[in-house]
Amino acid sequence: MKVRVRYAPSPTGYQHIGGLRTALFNFLYAKANGGDFILRIEDTDQTRYFDGALEDIYETFNWLGISYDEGPEKDGGFGPYIQSQRTELYQKYAKQLVESGHAYYCYCDSGRLERIKKIQEANKMAPGYDRRCRDLSPEEVEELKASGIQPVIRFKAPLEGKTVFEDEILGRIEVENSTLQDFVLLKSDGFPTYHLANIIDDHMMQITHVLRAQEWIPSTPSHVLLYKAFGWEPPKFCHMPMVMGEDGKKLSKRHGATQVIEFRKNGYLPEALLNFISLLGWSYNDKDEFFTMEQLQKIFDIKRINTSPAIFDYKKLMHFNGVYIRQSSIERLVDLTLPHYIEAGLVSKEPTAEEMAFLKKLMPLVQERLELINQAPEFSDFFFGELPPYKTWEMIVPKNVEKAKVVEILSDIRKVVEADFDVKEDKDLEQQLYELSKKHEVKAGAVFMPLRIAITGINKSPEMFPVMHVIGKEVSLKRIDNAIEKLKQEIAG
Protein backbone atom coordinates (compact mmCIF):
# COMPACT_ATOMS: atom_id res chain seq x y z
CA MET A 1 0.00 0.00 0.00
CA LYS A 2 1.25 3.42 -0.91
CA VAL A 3 2.50 5.43 2.03
CA ARG A 4 0.39 8.51 2.71
CA VAL A 5 1.39 10.84 5.51
CA ARG A 6 0.32 14.33 6.45
CA TYR A 7 1.37 17.43 8.28
CA ALA A 8 -1.64 19.00 9.93
CA PRO A 9 -0.81 22.35 11.51
CA SER A 10 -3.39 24.58 13.06
CA PRO A 11 -3.13 28.17 11.89
CA THR A 12 -2.85 29.77 15.30
CA GLY A 13 0.58 31.33 14.95
CA TYR A 14 3.81 31.29 13.01
CA GLN A 15 5.42 27.97 12.24
CA HIS A 16 7.77 26.91 14.97
CA ILE A 17 10.64 24.48 15.30
CA GLY A 18 8.56 21.66 16.70
CA GLY A 19 6.07 21.86 13.89
CA LEU A 20 8.81 22.08 11.35
CA ARG A 21 10.41 18.93 12.69
CA THR A 22 7.08 17.11 12.38
CA ALA A 23 6.57 18.42 8.86
CA LEU A 24 10.09 17.51 7.82
CA PHE A 25 9.98 13.97 9.16
CA ASN A 26 6.63 13.34 7.52
CA PHE A 27 7.89 14.74 4.25
CA LEU A 28 11.09 12.72 4.37
CA TYR A 29 9.26 9.56 5.29
CA ALA A 30 6.92 9.97 2.34
CA LYS A 31 9.73 10.67 -0.09
CA ALA A 32 11.96 7.86 1.18
CA ASN A 33 9.11 5.42 0.64
CA GLY A 34 7.72 6.71 -2.63
CA GLY A 35 4.63 7.96 -0.85
CA ASP A 36 2.55 11.11 -0.72
CA PHE A 37 2.94 14.00 1.66
CA ILE A 38 -0.28 15.81 2.41
CA LEU A 39 -0.79 19.23 3.95
CA ARG A 40 -3.99 19.66 5.89
CA ILE A 41 -5.01 22.79 7.74
CA GLU A 42 -6.68 22.10 11.07
CA ASP A 43 -8.44 25.38 11.68
CA THR A 44 -11.18 24.11 13.93
CA ASP A 45 -10.55 26.60 16.71
CA GLN A 46 -12.18 29.78 15.55
CA THR A 47 -11.07 31.70 18.61
CA ARG A 48 -7.39 31.14 18.06
CA TYR A 49 -7.27 31.68 14.32
CA PHE A 50 -4.29 33.78 13.27
CA ASP A 51 -4.47 35.63 10.01
CA GLY A 52 -0.94 35.33 8.68
CA ALA A 53 -0.54 31.70 9.62
CA LEU A 54 -1.47 30.10 6.34
CA GLU A 55 0.81 32.34 4.34
CA ASP A 56 3.56 31.58 6.83
CA ILE A 57 3.17 27.84 6.32
CA TYR A 58 3.54 28.22 2.57
CA GLU A 59 6.51 30.51 2.94
CA THR A 60 8.20 28.19 5.39
CA PHE A 61 7.76 25.22 3.07
CA ASN A 62 8.93 27.26 0.15
CA TRP A 63 12.01 28.56 1.93
CA LEU A 64 13.04 25.11 3.07
CA GLY A 65 12.16 23.22 -0.08
CA ILE A 66 9.40 21.12 1.43
CA SER A 67 6.64 20.52 -1.06
CA TYR A 68 3.35 18.73 -0.62
CA ASP A 69 1.71 16.33 -3.02
CA GLU A 70 -1.79 17.20 -1.87
CA GLY A 71 -3.15 20.11 0.06
CA PRO A 72 -4.89 23.44 -0.28
CA GLU A 73 -4.93 24.46 -3.93
CA LYS A 74 -3.48 21.10 -4.87
CA ASP A 75 -6.33 18.66 -4.85
CA GLY A 76 -5.50 15.00 -4.98
CA GLY A 77 -9.08 13.88 -4.88
CA PHE A 78 -9.44 13.96 -1.11
CA GLY A 79 -10.14 17.63 -0.59
CA PRO A 80 -10.96 20.07 0.70
CA TYR A 81 -7.82 20.12 2.83
CA ILE A 82 -8.94 22.91 5.11
CA GLN A 83 -11.04 21.60 7.94
CA SER A 84 -13.27 24.64 8.27
CA GLN A 85 -14.55 23.69 4.83
CA ARG A 86 -15.50 20.23 6.00
CA THR A 87 -17.62 20.97 9.07
CA GLU A 88 -20.74 19.31 7.68
CA LEU A 89 -18.84 16.08 7.32
CA TYR A 90 -17.78 16.15 10.95
CA GLN A 91 -21.27 17.00 12.13
CA LYS A 92 -22.67 14.11 10.16
CA TYR A 93 -20.24 11.64 11.66
CA ALA A 94 -20.69 13.00 15.17
CA LYS A 95 -24.42 12.47 14.91
CA GLN A 96 -23.82 9.02 13.54
CA LEU A 97 -21.88 8.19 16.69
CA VAL A 98 -24.73 9.44 18.84
CA GLU A 99 -27.12 7.24 16.94
CA SER A 100 -24.89 4.20 17.22
CA GLY A 101 -24.65 4.75 20.97
CA HIS A 102 -20.95 5.73 20.98
CA ALA A 103 -21.56 9.35 21.86
CA TYR A 104 -24.05 11.61 23.57
CA TYR A 105 -25.23 15.18 23.82
CA CYS A 106 -23.93 17.06 26.81
CA TYR A 107 -25.64 20.20 28.07
CA CYS A 108 -23.21 21.10 30.79
CA ASP A 109 -21.95 24.64 30.32
CA SER A 110 -18.49 25.98 31.05
CA GLY A 111 -19.67 27.31 34.40
CA ARG A 112 -20.58 23.88 35.66
CA LEU A 113 -17.44 22.36 34.19
CA GLU A 114 -15.35 24.88 36.07
CA ARG A 115 -17.20 24.23 39.31
CA ILE A 116 -16.64 20.49 39.22
CA LYS A 117 -13.02 21.07 38.35
CA LYS A 118 -12.60 23.22 41.46
CA ILE A 119 -14.27 20.63 43.62
CA GLN A 120 -12.07 17.93 42.18
CA GLU A 121 -8.98 20.01 42.84
CA ALA A 122 -10.04 20.74 46.40
CA ASN A 123 -10.59 17.06 47.08
CA LYS A 124 -7.45 16.03 45.22
CA MET A 125 -9.49 13.97 42.84
CA ALA A 126 -8.61 13.22 39.25
CA PRO A 127 -9.92 16.07 37.11
CA GLY A 128 -12.35 15.40 34.34
CA TYR A 129 -15.93 15.54 33.22
CA ASP A 130 -18.25 13.72 35.62
CA ARG A 131 -20.42 12.24 32.84
CA ARG A 132 -23.60 13.74 34.15
CA CYS A 133 -25.23 13.85 30.72
CA ARG A 134 -24.08 10.38 29.73
CA ASP A 135 -27.21 8.61 30.90
CA LEU A 136 -29.93 11.21 30.90
CA SER A 137 -33.52 10.02 30.78
CA PRO A 138 -35.54 11.00 27.69
CA GLU A 139 -37.53 13.45 29.82
CA GLU A 140 -34.43 15.17 31.07
CA VAL A 141 -33.14 15.47 27.53
CA GLU A 142 -36.37 17.08 26.42
CA GLU A 143 -36.20 19.52 29.27
CA LEU A 144 -32.63 20.52 28.49
CA LYS A 145 -33.37 20.83 24.80
CA ALA A 146 -36.19 23.17 25.61
CA SER A 147 -33.90 25.33 27.71
CA GLY A 148 -32.13 26.42 24.54
CA ILE A 149 -28.63 25.41 25.62
CA GLN A 150 -26.41 24.49 22.70
CA PRO A 151 -25.06 21.04 23.57
CA VAL A 152 -21.73 19.48 22.74
CA ILE A 153 -21.32 15.89 21.64
CA ARG A 154 -19.12 13.80 23.86
CA PHE A 155 -17.58 10.42 23.21
CA LYS A 156 -18.82 7.62 25.40
CA ALA A 157 -15.54 6.14 26.56
CA PRO A 158 -15.70 2.55 27.79
CA LEU A 159 -15.59 2.31 31.58
CA GLU A 160 -13.67 -0.93 31.76
CA GLY A 161 -11.08 -2.90 29.87
CA LYS A 162 -7.90 -1.76 28.19
CA THR A 163 -7.02 -0.05 24.97
CA VAL A 164 -3.81 -1.06 23.31
CA PHE A 165 -1.92 0.17 20.31
CA GLU A 166 1.39 -0.63 18.75
CA ASP A 167 3.60 2.40 18.27
CA GLU A 168 6.11 2.02 15.43
CA ILE A 169 8.78 3.74 17.50
CA LEU A 170 7.86 3.06 21.11
CA GLY A 171 6.31 -0.36 20.83
CA ARG A 172 3.23 -1.53 22.65
CA ILE A 173 1.38 1.06 24.72
CA GLU A 174 -1.65 0.18 26.79
CA VAL A 175 -3.93 2.09 29.10
CA GLU A 176 -6.89 1.32 31.32
CA ASN A 177 -10.08 2.64 29.77
CA SER A 178 -11.16 3.83 33.18
CA THR A 179 -8.53 6.58 32.96
CA LEU A 180 -9.99 7.91 29.70
CA GLN A 181 -12.29 10.91 29.42
CA ASP A 182 -15.62 11.42 27.71
CA PHE A 183 -13.90 13.97 25.53
CA VAL A 184 -15.77 16.42 23.35
CA LEU A 185 -16.20 15.53 19.69
CA LEU A 186 -18.31 18.42 18.50
CA LYS A 187 -18.23 21.81 20.17
CA SER A 188 -21.30 23.88 20.82
CA ASP A 189 -20.38 26.20 17.94
CA GLY A 190 -20.76 23.25 15.58
CA PHE A 191 -17.02 22.87 14.95
CA PRO A 192 -15.33 19.56 15.64
CA THR A 193 -12.52 19.16 18.12
CA TYR A 194 -9.10 18.06 16.98
CA HIS A 195 -9.83 14.49 17.94
CA LEU A 196 -12.91 14.08 15.78
CA ALA A 197 -11.75 16.01 12.74
CA ASN A 198 -8.33 14.45 12.80
CA ILE A 199 -9.64 10.90 12.86
CA ILE A 200 -12.24 11.43 10.18
CA ASP A 201 -9.78 13.16 7.87
CA ASP A 202 -7.00 10.68 8.39
CA HIS A 203 -9.42 7.95 7.47
CA MET A 204 -11.02 9.78 4.54
CA MET A 205 -7.66 10.83 3.19
CA GLN A 206 -6.36 7.29 3.54
CA ILE A 207 -3.44 8.26 5.74
CA THR A 208 -1.29 5.21 6.41
CA HIS A 209 1.12 6.58 9.04
CA VAL A 210 0.65 9.23 11.66
CA LEU A 211 4.02 10.74 12.58
CA ARG A 212 3.56 13.24 15.36
CA ALA A 213 5.22 14.36 18.57
CA GLN A 214 5.04 12.32 21.74
CA GLU A 215 2.78 14.86 23.41
CA TRP A 216 -0.01 13.08 21.52
CA ILE A 217 0.53 9.70 23.09
CA PRO A 218 -2.01 10.24 25.88
CA SER A 219 -4.80 10.95 23.41
CA THR A 220 -3.98 8.11 21.05
CA PRO A 221 -6.02 5.49 22.95
CA SER A 222 -9.04 7.76 22.60
CA HIS A 223 -8.36 8.00 18.90
CA VAL A 224 -8.07 4.24 18.62
CA LEU A 225 -11.43 3.91 20.33
CA LEU A 226 -12.92 6.40 17.90
CA TYR A 227 -11.66 4.41 14.93
CA LYS A 228 -13.21 1.36 16.48
CA ALA A 229 -16.53 3.10 17.03
CA PHE A 230 -16.61 4.03 13.36
CA GLY A 231 -15.54 0.56 12.37
CA TRP A 232 -12.43 1.92 10.68
CA GLU A 233 -8.90 0.58 10.62
CA PRO A 234 -6.53 2.99 12.41
CA PRO A 235 -3.31 4.08 10.71
CA LYS A 236 0.07 3.18 12.11
CA PHE A 237 1.23 5.52 14.86
CA CYS A 238 4.78 6.82 15.13
CA HIS A 239 5.33 9.12 18.07
CA MET A 240 8.47 11.15 17.76
CA PRO A 241 10.46 12.51 20.70
CA MET A 242 9.72 16.10 21.61
CA VAL A 243 11.99 19.05 21.05
CA MET A 244 12.97 20.79 24.26
CA GLY A 245 14.60 24.04 25.28
CA GLU A 246 17.88 24.28 27.19
CA ASP A 247 16.09 23.80 30.50
CA GLY A 248 14.63 20.50 29.34
CA LYS A 249 11.12 21.85 28.96
CA LYS A 250 9.03 21.93 25.82
CA LEU A 251 10.56 24.45 23.44
CA SER A 252 8.76 27.78 23.60
CA LYS A 253 9.21 31.51 23.14
CA ARG A 254 11.07 32.00 26.36
CA HIS A 255 13.91 29.83 25.05
CA GLY A 256 14.65 32.45 22.39
CA ALA A 257 13.93 32.13 18.72
CA THR A 258 11.54 29.29 18.05
CA GLN A 259 9.66 30.50 15.01
CA VAL A 260 11.00 29.52 11.63
CA ILE A 261 10.56 33.06 10.38
CA GLU A 262 12.93 34.28 13.10
CA PHE A 263 15.66 31.90 12.04
CA ARG A 264 15.28 33.15 8.51
CA LYS A 265 15.46 36.74 9.63
CA ASN A 266 18.39 36.07 11.91
CA GLY A 267 20.58 34.89 9.09
CA TYR A 268 20.30 31.13 9.05
CA LEU A 269 20.55 29.22 5.81
CA PRO A 270 17.62 26.91 5.07
CA GLU A 271 19.84 23.91 4.44
CA ALA A 272 21.59 24.43 7.78
CA LEU A 273 18.32 24.60 9.71
CA LEU A 274 16.97 21.62 7.81
CA ASN A 275 20.06 19.53 8.33
CA PHE A 276 20.25 20.40 11.99
CA ILE A 277 16.59 19.61 12.59
CA SER A 278 16.85 16.32 10.77
CA LEU A 279 19.25 15.30 13.52
CA LEU A 280 16.83 16.08 16.32
CA GLY A 281 15.68 12.64 17.30
CA TRP A 282 17.06 10.93 14.26
CA SER A 283 20.48 9.79 13.12
CA TYR A 284 21.90 8.06 10.10
CA ASN A 285 24.94 6.35 11.58
CA ASP A 286 27.78 7.01 13.97
CA LYS A 287 29.74 9.46 11.85
CA ASP A 288 27.83 11.30 9.12
CA GLU A 289 26.00 14.48 10.05
CA PHE A 290 25.89 16.59 6.95
CA PHE A 291 23.13 15.79 4.53
CA THR A 292 21.48 17.59 1.68
CA MET A 293 17.72 17.54 1.36
CA GLU A 294 18.13 15.18 -1.61
CA GLN A 295 20.14 12.73 0.47
CA LEU A 296 17.70 12.90 3.34
CA GLN A 297 14.88 12.05 1.00
CA LYS A 298 16.67 8.82 0.19
CA ILE A 299 18.16 7.75 3.49
CA PHE A 300 15.54 8.78 6.01
CA ASP A 301 14.41 5.77 7.97
CA ILE A 302 11.76 5.69 10.64
CA LYS A 303 13.59 2.89 12.40
CA ARG A 304 16.35 5.29 13.32
CA ILE A 305 14.14 7.73 15.16
CA ASN A 306 14.98 7.93 18.88
CA THR A 307 12.79 7.46 21.85
CA SER A 308 14.05 10.26 24.08
CA PRO A 309 13.51 14.02 23.89
CA ALA A 310 16.12 16.24 22.26
CA ILE A 311 17.26 19.61 23.51
CA PHE A 312 17.57 22.22 20.78
CA ASP A 313 21.22 23.29 20.79
CA TYR A 314 21.53 26.74 19.27
CA LYS A 315 25.32 26.54 19.33
CA LYS A 316 25.42 23.47 17.19
CA LEU A 317 22.94 24.99 14.77
CA MET A 318 25.22 28.01 14.56
CA HIS A 319 28.12 25.75 13.75
CA PHE A 320 26.14 24.08 10.99
CA ASN A 321 25.25 27.48 9.63
CA GLY A 322 28.90 28.50 9.51
CA VAL A 323 29.77 25.33 7.67
CA TYR A 324 27.07 25.89 5.08
CA ILE A 325 28.01 29.53 4.66
CA ARG A 326 31.58 28.53 3.92
CA GLN A 327 30.30 26.09 1.32
CA SER A 328 28.12 28.68 -0.37
CA SER A 329 29.04 30.36 -3.59
CA ILE A 330 30.07 34.01 -3.48
CA GLU A 331 27.15 34.91 -5.73
CA ARG A 332 24.63 33.44 -3.33
CA LEU A 333 26.23 35.11 -0.33
CA VAL A 334 26.11 38.45 -2.09
CA ASP A 335 22.44 37.83 -2.80
CA LEU A 336 21.66 36.87 0.77
CA THR A 337 23.66 39.60 2.45
CA LEU A 338 22.59 42.41 0.13
CA PRO A 339 19.43 43.32 2.07
CA HIS A 340 21.48 43.54 5.25
CA TYR A 341 24.02 45.87 3.60
CA ILE A 342 21.19 48.03 2.36
CA GLU A 343 19.61 48.08 5.78
CA ALA A 344 22.92 49.06 7.33
CA GLY A 345 23.16 51.93 4.88
CA LEU A 346 26.37 50.64 3.33
CA VAL A 347 24.82 49.99 -0.06
CA SER A 348 22.18 52.08 -1.77
CA LYS A 349 18.61 50.87 -2.05
CA GLU A 350 18.98 50.44 -5.79
CA PRO A 351 22.48 49.00 -5.88
CA THR A 352 24.64 50.06 -8.79
CA ALA A 353 26.73 47.60 -10.78
CA GLU A 354 29.81 49.03 -9.07
CA GLU A 355 28.36 48.36 -5.63
CA MET A 356 27.48 44.80 -6.59
CA ALA A 357 30.95 44.23 -7.99
CA PHE A 358 32.42 45.65 -4.81
CA LEU A 359 30.37 43.28 -2.63
CA LYS A 360 31.48 40.38 -4.75
CA LYS A 361 35.09 41.41 -4.27
CA LEU A 362 34.94 41.69 -0.50
CA MET A 363 32.72 38.66 0.10
CA PRO A 364 35.44 35.99 0.09
CA LEU A 365 37.13 37.88 2.93
CA VAL A 366 33.94 37.92 4.97
CA GLN A 367 32.74 34.45 4.15
CA GLU A 368 34.96 32.40 6.40
CA ARG A 369 34.27 34.33 9.57
CA LEU A 370 30.54 34.55 9.05
CA GLU A 371 28.25 32.36 11.11
CA LEU A 372 25.07 34.27 10.39
CA ILE A 373 24.18 36.05 7.18
CA ASN A 374 23.14 39.20 9.00
CA GLN A 375 26.57 39.56 10.59
CA ALA A 376 28.02 40.55 7.22
CA PRO A 377 27.70 44.36 7.57
CA GLU A 378 29.31 44.55 11.00
CA PHE A 379 32.12 42.28 9.83
CA SER A 380 32.86 44.35 6.76
CA ASP A 381 31.77 47.93 7.29
CA PHE A 382 35.39 49.08 7.15
CA PHE A 383 35.51 48.29 3.45
CA PHE A 384 33.15 51.12 2.71
CA GLY A 385 33.90 54.82 2.41
CA GLU A 386 37.09 56.82 2.49
CA LEU A 387 37.95 56.21 6.10
CA PRO A 388 36.93 53.30 8.29
CA PRO A 389 34.85 53.75 11.44
CA TYR A 390 37.65 53.58 13.98
CA LYS A 391 36.29 51.10 16.46
CA THR A 392 39.76 50.62 17.87
CA TRP A 393 42.46 53.22 17.88
CA GLU A 394 44.71 52.76 20.92
CA MET A 395 46.05 49.50 19.52
CA ILE A 396 47.69 51.35 16.66
CA VAL A 397 50.58 51.71 19.10
CA PRO A 398 51.88 48.21 19.92
CA LYS A 399 53.33 47.35 23.29
CA ASN A 400 56.89 48.55 23.92
CA VAL A 401 56.86 50.74 20.82
CA GLU A 402 57.03 54.53 20.77
CA LYS A 403 54.38 56.51 18.97
CA ALA A 404 57.08 58.21 16.94
CA LYS A 405 58.31 54.82 15.81
CA VAL A 406 54.83 53.84 14.67
CA VAL A 407 54.80 56.95 12.54
CA GLU A 408 58.10 55.86 10.98
CA ILE A 409 56.81 52.34 10.39
CA LEU A 410 53.61 53.54 8.78
CA SER A 411 55.58 55.93 6.61
CA ASP A 412 57.75 53.06 5.43
CA ILE A 413 54.65 50.95 4.74
CA ARG A 414 53.27 53.83 2.76
CA LYS A 415 56.34 53.81 0.56
CA VAL A 416 55.91 50.11 -0.12
CA VAL A 417 52.26 50.56 -1.02
CA GLU A 418 53.00 53.57 -3.15
CA ALA A 419 55.72 51.82 -5.09
CA ASP A 420 54.75 48.18 -5.42
CA PHE A 421 51.04 47.85 -4.65
CA ASP A 422 49.91 47.29 -8.21
CA VAL A 423 52.88 45.39 -9.50
CA LYS A 424 53.64 42.87 -6.80
CA GLU A 425 51.84 39.88 -5.39
CA ASP A 426 50.42 39.92 -1.87
CA LYS A 427 53.15 37.54 -0.81
CA ASP A 428 55.89 39.88 -2.01
CA LEU A 429 54.28 42.83 -0.33
CA GLU A 430 54.02 40.88 2.90
CA GLN A 431 57.67 39.98 2.59
CA GLN A 432 58.55 43.65 2.42
CA LEU A 433 56.65 44.25 5.63
CA TYR A 434 58.55 41.47 7.36
CA GLU A 435 61.72 43.17 6.31
CA LEU A 436 60.43 46.41 7.74
CA SER A 437 59.94 44.70 11.08
CA LYS A 438 63.60 43.65 11.02
CA LYS A 439 64.71 47.11 10.04
CA HIS A 440 62.82 48.69 12.93
CA GLU A 441 63.72 45.85 15.29
CA VAL A 442 60.13 45.07 16.22
CA LYS A 443 57.98 41.97 15.97
CA ALA A 444 56.06 41.41 12.76
CA GLY A 445 52.87 42.14 14.66
CA ALA A 446 54.13 45.61 15.46
CA VAL A 447 54.13 46.33 11.74
CA PHE A 448 50.89 44.61 10.80
CA MET A 449 48.79 45.83 13.71
CA PRO A 450 49.31 49.56 13.10
CA LEU A 451 48.55 48.97 9.45
CA ARG A 452 45.46 46.97 10.40
CA ILE A 453 44.14 49.74 12.63
CA ALA A 454 44.95 52.37 10.03
CA ILE A 455 43.14 50.49 7.28
CA THR A 456 40.22 48.86 9.13
CA GLY A 457 39.89 50.60 12.46
CA ILE A 458 39.57 47.22 14.20
CA ASN A 459 42.05 44.78 15.65
CA LYS A 460 40.41 41.65 14.26
CA SER A 461 40.28 41.66 10.53
CA PRO A 462 41.02 39.61 7.44
CA GLU A 463 44.55 39.60 6.05
CA MET A 464 45.78 43.05 5.19
CA PHE A 465 46.76 43.05 1.55
CA PRO A 466 43.64 41.30 0.29
CA VAL A 467 41.63 43.92 2.15
CA MET A 468 43.69 46.73 0.69
CA HIS A 469 43.29 45.35 -2.78
CA VAL A 470 39.55 45.42 -2.35
CA ILE A 471 39.48 49.06 -1.29
CA GLY A 472 42.17 50.02 -3.76
CA LYS A 473 45.49 51.79 -3.65
CA GLU A 474 44.16 55.30 -3.44
CA VAL A 475 41.91 54.66 -0.45
CA SER A 476 44.58 52.58 1.24
CA LEU A 477 47.07 55.41 0.99
CA LYS A 478 44.53 57.89 2.22
CA ARG A 479 43.84 55.78 5.28
CA ILE A 480 47.52 55.33 6.05
CA ASP A 481 48.08 59.08 5.66
CA ASN A 482 45.18 59.78 7.93
CA ALA A 483 46.56 57.47 10.60
CA ILE A 484 50.00 59.08 10.38
CA GLU A 485 48.45 62.48 10.68
CA LYS A 486 46.36 61.52 13.71
CA LEU A 487 49.41 60.04 15.42
CA LYS A 488 51.47 63.14 14.75
CA GLN A 489 48.79 65.28 16.27
CA GLU A 490 48.72 63.06 19.34
CA ILE A 491 52.47 63.37 19.70
CA ALA A 492 52.31 67.14 19.30
CA GLY A 493 49.28 67.59 21.54
Next chain:
RNA sequence: GUCGAAUUCGUCUAACGGUUAGGACACAAGGUUUUCAUCCUUGCAAUAGCGGUUCGAUUCCGCUAUUCGAUGCCA
Protein backbone atom coordinates in the same frame (compact mmCIF):
# COMPACT_ATOMS: atom_id res chain seq x y z
C1' G B 1 -3.06 13.61 42.37
C1' U B 2 -3.78 10.13 38.19
C1' C B 3 -2.17 8.08 33.60
C1' G B 4 1.73 7.56 29.97
C1' A B 5 6.69 7.81 28.08
C1' A B 6 11.78 8.46 28.63
C1' U B 7 16.86 8.05 30.96
C1' U B 8 24.77 6.93 27.22
C1' C B 9 29.91 12.76 27.95
C1' G B 10 27.21 19.81 29.56
C1' U B 11 24.34 19.18 24.47
C1' C B 12 23.01 16.11 19.73
C1' U B 13 23.97 11.08 19.26
C1' A B 14 26.58 5.75 17.81
C1' A B 15 27.39 0.93 19.62
C1' C B 16 23.95 -8.21 16.24
C1' G B 17 24.33 -9.40 24.49
C1' G B 18 31.27 -9.47 23.75
C1' U B 19 34.42 -2.22 21.68
C1' U B 20 40.14 0.80 25.51
C1' A B 21 31.77 2.83 25.13
C1' G B 22 32.79 5.88 18.95
C1' G B 23 31.60 10.65 16.46
C1' A B 24 29.81 15.89 16.43
C1' C B 25 28.90 20.71 19.10
C1' A B 26 30.70 23.38 23.24
C1' C B 27 35.04 24.03 26.25
C1' A B 28 40.65 23.87 26.99
C1' A B 29 45.75 23.57 25.12
C1' G B 30 48.99 23.66 20.86
C1' G B 31 50.18 24.32 15.47
C1' U B 32 49.24 27.07 10.69
C1' U B 33 56.83 32.01 11.06
C1' U B 34 50.50 39.40 11.42
C1' U B 35 45.29 39.78 14.56
C1' C B 36 40.40 37.41 14.12
C1' A B 37 38.29 33.48 11.64
C1' U B 38 39.15 29.01 8.90
C1' C B 39 41.94 24.52 8.96
C1' C B 40 44.87 20.66 11.67
C1' U B 41 46.49 18.10 16.34
C1' U B 42 45.65 16.89 21.32
C1' G B 43 42.86 16.97 25.73
C1' C B 44 38.34 17.04 28.88
C1' A B 45 33.89 14.40 29.50
C1' A B 46 28.80 9.49 29.79
C1' U B 47 25.87 4.18 30.19
C1' A B 48 20.69 7.45 36.79
C1' G B 49 20.65 3.79 41.21
C1' C B 50 19.69 -1.17 43.02
C1' G B 51 18.57 -6.06 42.05
C1' G B 52 18.00 -10.10 38.64
C1' U B 53 18.69 -13.30 33.73
C1' U B 54 23.55 -14.59 31.38
C1' C B 55 30.11 -17.24 30.75
C1' G B 56 29.37 -12.01 29.68
C1' A B 57 24.51 -6.44 30.23
C1' U B 58 24.74 0.38 27.74
C1' U B 59 21.80 -3.43 25.37
C1' C B 60 16.90 -8.16 28.22
C1' C B 61 13.53 -8.15 32.93
C1' G B 62 11.91 -5.92 37.72
C1' C B 63 11.99 -2.10 41.41
C1' U B 64 13.43 2.90 42.84
C1' A B 65 14.76 7.82 41.51
C1' U B 66 14.51 11.74 38.24
C1' U B 67 12.72 14.26 33.95
C1' C B 68 9.14 15.26 30.42
C1' G B 69 4.21 14.93 28.60
C1' A B 70 -1.13 14.51 29.10
C1' U B 71 -5.12 15.30 32.23
C1' G B 72 -9.53 21.89 27.85
C1' C B 73 -16.01 23.13 24.07
C1' C B 74 -6.50 24.16 22.42
C1' A B 75 -4.14 21.60 18.93
